[in-house]
Amino acid sequence: MKQPVRDSQKKPAAKAKRKTRDEINTEARDRKRDKKHRGHASGSRANPVAAAKKNGESAKEKDPRIGSKTPVALGAAAAQPAKKAKPVKKAEEKKPRLTPEEELAKLENDERLDALLDRLENGDTLKAEEQAWLDQTLDRIDTLMEQLGIALDDEVEDEEAEEDMYRLLKGGN
DSSP states (O other): OOOOOOOTTSOOOOOOOOOOHHHHHHHHHHHHHHHHTOSOOTTTTTOTHHHHHHHTOTTTSOOTTSOOOOOOOOGGGGGSOOOOOOOOOSTTOOOOOOOHHHHHHHHHTOHHHHHHHHHHHTTOOOOHHHHHHHHHHHHHHHHHHHHHTOOOHHHHHHHHHHHHHHHHHHTOO
């Protein structure tokens, strides 16, 4: 077997050139000069106009040194904090609370409820949204009728029908 050939023709890696003392000193002076020029310009705290000129809105910019313009109550009225009027939304006005009788009458005269009940009687199928509304409305009608003490006439009719049948079977008078 042959021995691997040594790469004698490759040159050794060149060492990094060392900087002289003068070069190191000039670099240090440059860094120090750059550090001095950091930060805000002199007088920028007292004259904030320079910052506004960058945006191009010097006249429209509000002066940060001027405080609030809201009036301050002096004297006896100062003890009570000023109440700010909240904007009233027309959509959220309080609806007058209906009595159970009024609410029941309103629900019984509802056109949408009548239309949906007619569709059910005809054998049509309702959408899930319509069915949910119908169930909710009918439940509300039941609770209102319970509150008012109104009983469904179905029970009374059943009792009367039983009595009529009993009379017929006995030989009815």
